[in-house]
Amino acid sequence: xxxxxxxxxxxxxxxxxxxxxxxxxxxxxxxxxxxxxxxxxxxxxxxxxxxxxxxxxxxxxxxxxxxxxxxxxxxxxxxxxxxxxxxxxxxxxxxxxxxxxxxxxxxxxxxxxxxxxxxxxxxxxxxxxxxxxxxxxxxxxxxxxxxxxxxxxxxxxxxxxxxxxxxxxxxxxxxxxxxxxxxxxxxxxxxxxxxxxxxxxxxxxxxxxxxxxxxxxxxxxxxxxxxxxxxxxxxxxxxxxxxxxxxxxxxxxxxxxxxxxxxxxxxxxxxxxxxxxxxxxxxxxxxxx
Amino acid sequence: xxxxxxxxxxxxxxxxxxxxxxxxxxxxxxxxxxxxxxxxxxxxxxxxxxxxxxxxxxxxxxxxxxxxxxxxxxxxxxxxxxxxxxxxxxxxxxxxxxxxxxxxxxxxxxxxxxxxxxxxxxxxxxxxxxxxxxxxxxxxxxxxxxxxxxxxxxxxxxxxxxxxxxxxxxxxxxxxxxxxxxxxxxxxxxxxxxxxxxxxxxxxxxxxxxxxxxxxxxxxxxxxxxxxxxxxxxxxxxxxxxxxxxxxxxxxxxxxxxxxxxxxxxxxxxxxxxxxxxxxxxxxxxxxxxxxxxxxxxxxxxxxxxxxxxxxxxxxxxxxxxxxxxxxxxxxxxxxxxxxxxxxxxxxxxxxxxxxxxxxxxxxxxxxxxxxxxxxxxxxxxxxxxxxxxxxxxxxxxxxxxxxxxxxxxxxxxxxxxxxxxxxxxxxxxxxxxxxxxxxxxxxxxxxxxxxxxxxxxxxxxxxxxxxxxxxxxxxxxxxxxxxxxxxxxxxxxxxxxxxxxxxxxxxxxxxxxxxxxxxxxxxxxxxxxxxxxxxxxxxxxxxxxxxxxxx
Numbered sequence: 071x072x073x074x075x076x077x078x079x080x081x082x083x084x085x086x087x088x089x090x091x092x093x094x095x096x097x098x099x100x101x102x103x104x105x106x107x108x109x110x111x112x113x114x115x116x117x118x119x120x121x122x123x124x125x126x127x128x129x130x131x132x133x134x135x136x137x138x139x140x141x142x143x144x145x146x147x148x149x150x151x152x153x154x155x156x157x158x159x160x161x162x163x164x165x166x167x168x169x170x171x172x173x174x175x176x177x178x179x180x181x182x183x184x185x186x187x188x189x190x191x192x193x194x195x196x197x198x199x200x201x202x203x204x205x206x207x208x209x210x211x212x213x214x215x216x217x218x219x220x221x222x223x224x225x226x227x228x229x230x231x232x233x234x235x236x237x238x239x240x241x242x243x244x245x246x247x248x249x250x251x252x253x254x255x256x257x258x259x260x261x262x263x264x265x266x267x268x269x270x271x272x273x274x275x276x277x278x279x280x281x282x283x284x285x286x287x288x289x290x291x292x293x294x295x296x297x298x299x300x301x302x303x304x305x306x307x308x309x310x311x312x313x314x315x316x317x318x319x320x321x322x323x324x325x326x327x328x329x330x331x332x333x334x335x336x337x338x339x340x341x342x343x344x345x346x347x348x349x350x351x352x353x354x355x356x357x358x359x
Numbered sequence: 360x361x362x363x364x365x366x367x368x369x370x371x372x373x374x375x376x377x378x379x380x381x382x383x384x385x386x387x388x389x390x391x392x393x394x395x396x397x398x399x400x401x402x403x404x405x406x407x408x409x410x411x412x413x414x415x416x417x418x419x420x421x422x423x424x425x426x427x428x429x430x431x432x433x434x435x436x437x438x439x440x441x442x443x444x445x446x447x448x449x450x451x452x453x454x455x456x457x458x459x460x461x462x463x464x465x466x467x468x469x470x471x472x473x474x475x476x477x478x479x480x481x482x483x484x485x486x487x488x489x490x491x492x493x494x495x496x497x498x499x500x501x502x503x504x505x506x507x508x509x510x511x512x513x514x515x516x517x518x519x520x521x522x523x524x525x526x527x528x529x530x531x532x533x534x535x536x537x538x539x540x541x542x543x544x545x546x547x548x549x550x551x552x553x554x555x556x557x558x559x560x561x562x563x564x565x566x567x568x569x570x571x572x573x574x575x576x577x578x579x580x581x582x583x584x585x586x587x588x589x590x591x592x593x594x595x596x597x598x599x600x601x602x603x604x605x606x607x608x609x610x611x612x613x614x615x616x617x618x619x620x621x622x623x624x625x626x627x628x629x630x631x632x633x634x635x636x637x638x639x640x641x642x643x644x645x646x647x648x649x650x651x652x653x654x655x656x657x658x659x660x661x662x663x664x665x666x667x668x669x670x671x672x673x674x675x676x677x678x679x680x681x682x683x684x685x686x687x688x689x690x691x692x693x694x695x696x697x698x699x700x701x702x703x704x705x706x707x708x709x710x711x712x713x714x715x716x717x718x719x720x721x722x723x724x725x726x727x728x729x730x731x732x733x734x735x736x737x738x739x740x741x742x743x744x745x746x747x748x749x750x751x752x753x754x755x756x757x758x759x760x761x762x763x764x765x766x767x768x769x770x771x772x773x774x775x776x777x778x779x780x781x782x783x784x785x786x787x788x789x790x791x792x793x794x795x796x797x798x799x800x801x802x803x804x805x806x807x808x809x810x811x812x813x814x815x816x817x818x819x820x821x822x823x824x825x826x827x828x829x830x831x832x833x834x835x836x837x838x839x840x841x842x843x844x845x846x847x848x849x850x851x852x853x854x855x856x857x858x859x860x861x862x863x864x865x866x867x868x869x870x871x872x873x874x875x876x877x878x879x880x881x882x883x884x885x886x887x888x889x890x891x892x893x894x895x896x897x898x899x900x901x902x903x904x905x906x907x908x909x910x911x
Contacts, residue, residue: 144892144909148828165740172829176908177761177771179826190758191744191776195751204747211743268891271845295893295910303844303884310848 100236100259114244117153118292125262126282130154133242135235136262139279141251143172146274147266148218149294151246152183155216159186164215164243167208168192170201172220189215198222202230209237209245217245223253232259254279271297361476361485364514365492366504367452367469371401371409374444377500377641378626398432400425403440442468452501454615455645457652459492464511464610470518472511472610498644511610512602516576550574560598564591576602615652619714621645628667628706632698635707640691642712647687649714656683656720662694663711666704673711676701678749681777682741683718689742696749744776765851767883767907768832824849825885827895827908834897834905842896842904847884851897885910 095101113127122128130136140147148155159166166189168175177187193208195201201221208214217238221230231247238245247260254265262281265288269275272295277288367373376399398414400407402425410419410428417432429435445468453471456463459482462474475488482488489505496503506517550565550573573579579587580599588596600606621642629635639662650657658680663673678697684690747756757773764770825846881897888894895908 142888142890142892143829144888144894144911146893146910148911163740165743173909174771174830174832175759176767176826176828176830177759178767179828179830180759181761182826187759187761192757192759192773193747193751194755194757196755200751204751207746208743211739211746213739213743268893271887302846303848306848 100232100239114154114157116150117157118150120290120292121150121276124278124281124287124290126284130244131262133239133244134262135231135238135245135247135260136264137231137247137249137253137258137260138264138266139249139251139254140266145266145268146272146294147248150266150274150276150292151218152185154244155180156183156185158215159189160184162189162215164213165189165191165208167205167214167217167219169205169208169217169219170195170221171218198225202234205234205245206237209234209241209243212241212243214241214243217243219245219247221247221249223250228257228259235259235261271295273297360474361479361507361509362511362514363473363475363489363492363505363507364466364511364518365452365456365471365473365496366506366515366518367449367471367496367501368504369409369411369502370445370449370469371440372399372411372438373501374441374448375399375401375438375626377448378624397434397436399436399438400428401438401440407437408440445469448501450613451621451645452496452499453613454652455495455499455648456492457613457615458495458648459488461612462610463613465613466511466515470515472515474610475507495648498641499648500641510602510604511608512598513604516602550576550579560595564595567591615649619646619649620711621713622663622709622711624709625707628708630706632703635703635710636691636695638710639694639712640687642710643687643690643694646690646712646714647685650685650717650720654720655714655717656685657690657714657716658683658718659714659716660690660694661711661713661715662698663709663713664703664707665709665711667706667708673709674701674704677715679745679753680741681744681748681775683720685720693745693749696746699750700752741777767826767830767851771830824883825895825910828911829909831907834907837896837904837906839898839904841889842884842886842894845885845887845893848882848898849884850880850882852880883907 112132113125113129114132115129116122116125125131138147155166158164168190171192171194175190175192180190181187191208191214193204195204198221201219205217205219205221208217226249234245234247251265251267254263258280260280263279265277265279267275267277269291272293274292274294276290276292277286278290279286281287398417398419399411400414400419401409405425407414407419407421407423407425407428410421414428414432414435417435419428419431419435423431425437428437449465449467449469449471453463453465456471456473460473460475460478462477464472466472473492475485479485479488482491485507489507493503493505504518506514508514508517550560550568568574568579573582580603584596584599587599597606601608623638623642625638629638646657646660660678662676662678664676665673676694676697678690678694680689680693684693744756756776758776760772760774762770762772879900881899883895883897886894886896893910894906895910896904896906898904
């Protein structure tokens with residue numbers, strides 16, 4: 071991995087520019103110099119050591135705009151952020167904003183991840199302009215620690231990302247923008263761009279497309295979930311089948327109470343074609359008594 | 360005891376200018392030149408009682424007739440004096456002064472006395488307090504003269520000596536008073552200026568005293584009181600005793616109104632939004648003073664805009680705050696955002712403001728380490744929500760809560776942000792509202808409902824079901840050929856204890872086709888879609904498959 075070389079020094083400034091205007095230019099928050107990279111930027115650990123090793127400062131940036139590029143929802147894009155969300159919701163008395171989420175953030179799942187639900191603020195604007203306005207407001211206010219945003223890709227330009235990056239810096243907040251994978255081709259002012267793709271059961275492949283201070287890197291794999299094996303389904307259905315057998319015995323001895331046989335029929339249907347895909351489940355007839 | 364007298368010499372004129380768009384008290388829009396002031400006078404009985412500086416500069420004297428004034432200055436604007444309006448505005452001014460003391464009393468027609476002895480320390484001394492009072496009055500659009508003394512009457516006399524009372528009888532008396540005597544010392548206060556309570560120090564008495572060569576309070580106080588009592592009655596002696604403090608002078612304290620409702624009827628319709636905002640600022644200023652006086656915060660307020668020329672009900676614009684507010688700047692900021700979304704009448708002739716919902720004020724507390732990131736206060740969190748809701752509309756900002764319900768759709772609910780205790784309403788009795796660690800109670804298998812029979816499970820204990828971060832509302836039908844099952848099944852049954860309500864939780868098409876109330880269940884699986892996404896699917900009683908969420 072390319073790391074910023076210590077030989078890379080700031081050139082001494084030889085310019086006709088008045089010193090004051092140069093100073094104002096250097097104070098611009100969107101401008102950074104290579105020399106500043108010696109000092110690691112403030113970061114939150116992501117909870118995944120494989121990922122932290124490649125992120126500048128060893129984690130998610132504390133302030134700024136990060137982009138997650140993904141083709142489909144459900145690859146684990148929020149599970150990879152979950153340790154960060156949990157840490158921020160527990161440690162900071164600020165909002166975690168969900169701006170224009172594509173579906174409903176499901177409270178029991180977030181609670182099961184030990185995330186403090188009191189900090190969640192879901193904002194559902196009606197138009198793209200309102201969404202960008204809301205995101206800028208949450209950024210500038212300084213009362214948000216993290217914003218997760220889904221914006222209209224067709225109306226989002228490099229100028230918007232520049233404004234969002236600027237606002238996030240101003241409010242000391244991390245904005246995480248979720249965009250489709252083809253947005254990687256467009257220009258963006260985000261300081262971190264990650265492409266996410268599924269990589270096997272419970273695994274997520276992360277390609278860093280842009281980061282501060284060094285080159286892109288690809289092929290990082292993180293385990294976002296303990297993997298499930300399809301066998302588990304059959305173990306469970308087998309368990310149900312044995313219960314059915316017991317229930318049938320009971321039904322013979324005690325005819326008053328009819329046993330509920332419904333799950334066993336799903337189980338039998340899956341059993342009918344073991345090993346292969348589970349497609350024949352459609353063919354199961356409803357159970358009536 | 361230390362008394363502050365606030366005297367409002369130009370009140371008769373201010374009650375008109377304050378109702379004029381662009382009048383006194385409204386800052387002109389930045390960058391524009393203040394328009395040349397038109398000379399204005401207030402008349403009573405066809406005589407000028409008060410002239411503004413422009414009119415005085417033109418040569419109009421108080422006491423001249425209206426015809427004379429118009430002859431001097433043809434562009435003159437005149438108003439007929441409205442004593443009941445003056446009383447109303449004076450009362451508003453007095454209520455605003457509650458921010459400085461609890462002991463505020465009215466002294467009609469144009470004075471207010473405030474006991475400030477108990478407030479000196481809080482405001483950092485007399486000078487600072489008087490400056491704050493003067494600034495507060497100016498913000499409300501009133502020019503005032505403030506003087507302090509040991510008794511209310513002395514303070515009033517000093518304040519009024521600065522600006523002579525502009526009533527007809529006294530302007531005549533004043534002309535005889537020596538002008539060089541107008542200094543701050545009480546002894547040099549002319550009697551005419553001291554004549555506040557007309558039943559005590561009447562113009563007749565003042566004239567009589569002037570005939571004796573007594574023109575100032577100092578001269579009057581030097582006279583023996585017995586002689587004064589026999590010549591002018593005991594009232595005059597009583598007045599002098601209260602003036603000097605040898606006799607107590609109790610004042611009735613003004614009680615602030617229990618509600619806040621102000622209407623500003625303008626003399627001319629307003630077309631510009633900026634002017635409207637200026638007027639609104641002033642109303643909010645009054646509201647802030649009222650809230651401070653009653654130690655309240657406002658959670659909801661309502662603006663009423665009356666359109667000119669039409670007998671239609673006023674346009675009501677409600678403004679809500681997630682936490683109670685007291686400061687005018689906050690109230691204005693959110694009101695302004697709310698106005699951006701509202702189509703106002705073209706010409707507004709009346710503005711009303713009322714505080715709809717009030718709450719006792721808890722006060723602002725700040726953190727010691729404000730500069731540290733992540734230490735926002737609840738009020739700051741609420742400020743963001745207020746701003747977003749004012750612009751995006753009600754109900755666009757919400758927070759989420761988990762509920763102890765085992766139907767996945769019912770296991771969460773949206774709540775208003777910053778509500779500490781979510782209002783929970785459930786069909787089934789709740790065991791608690793604590794956030795769930797492992798999702799809602801799922802029925803592990805058929806044994807859970809097999810009544811008194813002991814469970815005979817011998818297989819592996821079912822793991823608590825995984826729940827997806829994204830939920831679909833409602834579930835979407837899906838073809839099972841697109842799925843690879845990874846984990847499950849997890850059976851969730853519902854409604855078998857209630858014959859009819861079960862249909863509510865099913866997708867509509869299921870609800871229509873299902874006739875049997877019993878045996879309503881879903882088998883949930885974690886599955887992988889063909890594109891690699893992990894999702895949460897279920898198969899229902901009719902073996903139809905539904906996508907219910909994504910593991911984001």
